[in-house]
Amino acid sequence: MLQSDPNIAHSLGADLRALRKARGLTLQDMANALGRSVGWISQVERDLSEPSITDLRHIAAKLDIAVSTLFRRGAAPAREEGYVVRSGARRPIGSRTAGLVEELLSPDLTDDFEMVHSTFEPHSEIADAVTRPTQEVGYLISGRLELEIAGQTFAIAPGDSFRIRGEPFRWKNPHDAPAVAIWVIAPPVY
Structure with missing residues (x-):
């Protein structure tokens, strides 16, 4: 089960990890589909590496989502992050x-x-x-x-x-x- 810790600011990497897991895909599955290494996928999911727009398009296609899903519209104030969506x-x-x-x-x-x-x-x-x-x-x-x-x-x-x-x-x-x-x-x- 996916768990959410409200003390952790959620990120693109956390969302990608959650979507990958919800679809039953492994890091190796994603790496194979994207022509990237497992290490690179892991770094993206931990926000240690920033994917390009092209990478995001390929990731979105593999996850069967619109690429716009991966972008936030507006940043929440720090105290609201993870709690409130205006x-x-x-x-x-x-x-x-x-x-x-x-x-x-x-x-x-x-x-x-x-x-x-x-x-x-x-x-x-x-x-x-x-x-x-x-x-x-x-x-x-x-x-x-x-x-x-x-x-x-x-x-x-x-x-x-x-x-x-x-x-x-x-x-x-x-x-x-x-x-x-x-x-x-x-x-x-x-």
């Missing part, structure tokens, strides 16, 4: 494909779960079902959403919550207003 300092995550805008609400990716703010733009949908080795719970704040989970379709309204446990799912917002949801995902996938 609304203007959320990290964008995901790829923004299909009209979905996601921001990380968790301070970093080093916990056993991540919390995500998701905005489903009007008249948007994901074409293909997604299956992830996760447990996810969502809560719809505003708008309306159609969810298909394991072949069943559900109309989700504000105040409704839902759970997905490794099942294939799709979403659709056929309405004129955005739908906004909070998701908790374990283990972290972004």
Whole structure:
């Protein structure tokens, strides 16, 4: 299990390590995929070596995340680091494909779960079902959403919550207003 120590300022290296482990990849797997040494990967994860933008693109591709996920929007004051994420300092995550805008609400990716703010733009949908080795719970704040989970379709309204446990799912917002949801995902996938 991933553990978070609130006394330690989390970093790019810590996030990379957490994402690698959440995907069941070893240092050797990453080294092989990137054409780098295990030592270099280890140094990056311990913040002893700084990867180039090209390296980050390759790492993001191997971890199946958007490269923007690896960058922080705004630095938190030292006493808030690891505790508070201000609304203007959320990290964008995901790829923004299909009209979905996601921001990380968790301070970093080093916990056993991540919390995500998701905005489903009007008249948007994901074409293909997604299956992830996760447990996810969502809560719809505003708008309306159609969810298909394991072949069943559900109309989700504000105040409704839902759970997905490794099942294939799709979403659709056929309405004129955005739908906004909070998701908790374990283990972290972004």
